[in-house]
Amino acid sequence: MxxxxxxxxxxxxxxxxxxxxxxxxxxxxxxxxxxxxxxxxxxxxxxxxxxxxxxxxxxxxxxxxxxxxxxxxxxxxxxxxRPVERVSQMIKNYYWNGLTRTMDEKGIVSLIHDTKNESLASDKLRIYVPFNDLFAYHYYKGLEAKLPIETFKLPEAITPAFVKSINIQPGILSLKLDSAGDKTIGVPFVVPGGRFNEMYGWDSYFESIGLLIDGKVDLAKGMADNFQYEIEHYGKILNANRSYYLTRTQPPFYSSLIREVFEITQDKIWLKNHLKTAIKEYETVWMVQGNRLTENGLNRYLAEGIGFPPECEVGHFDSILKPYADEVDMSIRHFEKAYAEGQIINKELDAYFVHDRTVRESGHDTSYRIEKICADLNVVELNAMLYKYETDFEEVIKHEFNGLFEGYTPSYWEEKSKVRRNAVDKYLWNEEEGLYFDYNVKTKSQSLFIAATTLAPLWAKLCSEEQAERLIYKAIPMLKERGGIAGSTKRSRGEISENRPQRQWDYPNGWAPHQMMIWKGLFNYGYINEAQELIYRWLFMITKNAVDYNGTIPEKYDVVEATHKVFAEYGNVGTDFEYITQEGFGWMNASYQYGLSLLHNSYREKLNNLMPPEALF
Structure with a gap:
């Protein structure tokens, strides 16, 4: 009717x-x-x-x-x-549009009103442009006459000291612009949503999985093109395109993204161009000894900034600063200012902030698994991701470039992946426990904190069949909750933090990227029934919350209670809206579409009827 x-x-x-x-x-x-x-x-x-x-x-x-x-x-x-069809079609036809941005005039207009600019001393949005991108520099300079913006050219060499010097005047970083006749248009990208109004590193890959499923290939391709722009002009895929993120990268998924886009477009010229850049990122960001490559041949995260992460709100570090401020008989605010300006030198705080910024580079901000030690850890998930880079390069060169690309052969990358796999088995695999653990290069020992990331090697096909079997039957029962896989076990969180505040990447919370990687990992090794159960649990939780709460699709969930009502630091992005959510949340949208694409039809009707997982499994 x-x-x-x-x-x-x-x-x-x-x-x-x-x-x-x-x-x-x-x-x-x-x-x-x-x-x-x-x-x-x-x-x-x-x-x-x-x-x-x-x-x-x-x-x-x-x-x-x-x-x-x-x-x-x-x-x-x-x-x-019906609920499943409505959530899915709203994501496809409505939410992706609400999350799409560009860095051309139209996109700049919306950024001017971004809440992150409200605290700035100037009433103008600062746009920082790479030293060699003269086209972008002149374009934004031309917009200054009609928009409240200021354009600044970055130095050719971007140092941590320089980045610190502009932290009091933060701004947005330019992304790729294209010319269409006499018109300049920004290459589109998708943002996470809510207060996150810029392009984030690993969010972009997971969002692209959903975009490709929904037929929005140009948007996924645009994400890869903007990744390439960041590597070529800023030296890395950025945490996000804000000036204070210039010293921080993110979990590496570039090789996966370009392969998945290519599978649809079959554009070999585009693939060749991006493969060259991906190899450059691998070699210059990840494989420089003493930086993000440690002596044992495995990798760590290591953000290169100086001092406080400037994106944090006032008071965020008060509990850390108070003992030091009390020691010199200063108020926290005076001590904070003196330390930031270099009037107070404190090596312990310097070390703390190296780890704190590195936690943010890892994407897992924050978790007791890596808090205060992150820069000392060969984390499981990072080494799984880089193993996949190596095997991706091997396979693409073998199958798409006749066994030779820019002097690289498949056997070169095969050897790289074998070396990494051996090191992972030596340092990260625990034969007695049947789990992968992070390895601390300073203490020369494994961290026995059990997190969802222990399952990341399944995603990268890094496990032997025997390791996969042991890992799946050991880890999943410990991490599985009503709504899917928790960020950590309750015991691991409790051993460290029984009387301390929750960290958002730990129990009882669950996150889309973990679920998506674990589902793919289970399919990789043929554990289809286990994957179906986990997919159903996650989709049930999303669907039930959307049905009960006006279509709400947030950043994260409490998977124990299967609710979007998360009580942890930073709240829950994607829940603050009126009448209708315009966006959902980027990687949560993608996880829904990806999960539906994998879910057996027999479960779809049960999902529409909101049959609880405990009645099925």
């Missing part, structure tokens, strides 16, 4: 009746009658019943209003759409 309704009248009546807590959403926490008579302007009516269908009505009214309409033609079949 199609009903024509006056949007404002219907919206006001619906909210007055059903939004009893006045948060401009309709959720299970509202105390309305949960049934609404939807009346058309021609006198027809339709009864909408239940939280989920009422929230669908609210969303459809707001979508029509946002499109500039006063009268909406509402299809009751859309209001009654």
């Amino acid at each position: 199609i009903l024509k309704v006056n949007i404002d009248i219907c919206l006001n009546q619906l909210l007055a009746q059903e939004d009893t807590d006045q948060d401009k959403k309709i959720t299970i926490e509202d105390k309305g009658p949960k049934t609404f008579n939807l009346a058309s302007i021609s006198g027809e009516s339709y009864t909408v019943a239940g939280t989920y269908h009422l929230s669908n009505l609210l969303q459809e009214l707001v979508i029509a209003k946002n499109n500039g309409l006063k009268i909406a033609s509402l299809n009751t079949e859309v209001i009654e759409e």
Whole structure:
């Protein structure tokens, strides 16, 4: 049935009746009658019943209003759409659009109003441009006459000292621009969502998995093209394209991204161009001895900045600074200022902030697994990712470039991967436990903290069949919760932090990238039933929360309680919206589409009926 309704009248009546807590959403926490008579302007009516269908009505009214309409033609079949189909189609047709950005004039206009700029001393957005990108420099200079922006050219050599010097005047970093006739357009990219209004490193890869599934190949290709721009101009794939991230990279997924894009486009010229850059990143970012490469042949994260991470809010480090401030009889704020300006030298704090920034480079910010020791760790997941780089290079050169690329042969990369695999077996694999652990290069010992990352070698095909079997049957029961895989075991978190604040990457929270890598890893080794269960648990949690909470799709979940109500540092991005979420959350959207693409059809009907996982497994 199609009903024509006056949007404002219907919206006001619906909210007055059903939004009893006045948060401009309709959720299970509202105390309305949960049934609404939807009346058309021609006198027809339709009864909408239940939280989920009422929230669908609210969303459809707001979508029509946002499109500039006063009268909406509402299809009751859309209001009654089944949960799985609705979540999936909203991601495909609505949320990706809400997350898409560019660094051209249109994109700059939206960045000017970004909340990260509200605390800046200047009322102008600072745009930093690479030394050699004169095209971008002149383009942004030309925009200064009509937009409140200032354009600055970065030095040819970007040092940690330079980055610290501009931390009091942070800005956005340019990404790739293209020319279309006489028009300049930004190569598009997808942001995580919420307060994250820039292109993030590893988020971009996982988002691209969802984009490719949804047929948005140009967007995924744009992500890879912007990765390439960052490597060529900033020396690395950045934590994100903000000036204070110039000394920080992110977990490496570039080789995976370009392979997956190429599988669809079959554009060998594009592949050749990107493969060259990926090898450059591998060699210059990861394989420089003494930097991110340690003496044992394995890798670590190592952010290269100086001092405080400037993206943190005032007071974030007060508990760390207080003992040092008390020691010299200063207030925390005075001590903080003196330390930041170099008036106080403190080697212990210097070391602390090396680890703190490195935690942020690892993407796992924060976790008790790596807190205060991150720069000393050969972490399992990083070495799995770099093993995949090596095997990706081997396979692509062998199958797409006739066994020779820029002087590299498949056997060269095969040897690299063998060396790494042997080192992983020696330092990270624990034969007695049947698990992979991070290795501390200073203490020469494994860290026995059990995290979801112990399963990362499955994703990279780094395990032997015997190791995979032991790992799966040991790790998954310890990490599996109602909503999927937790960031760590409860015991590991408790041993370190029983009476300390939760860290968001630890138990009881679960994250999309962990789930997606684990699913793929299980498929790699033929553990299909185990994968189906984990996929179902994760999709059930997302679907149930979307049904009960007005379509909410957040950054992370408490997988123990299977809820988006997470009580940890930084809150939960993606939950603060009115009427309708415009974006969901990037990698969460992708995990839903990826999970659905892998889930057996027999489970889809059960998911639509919100059958709890404990009734199935």
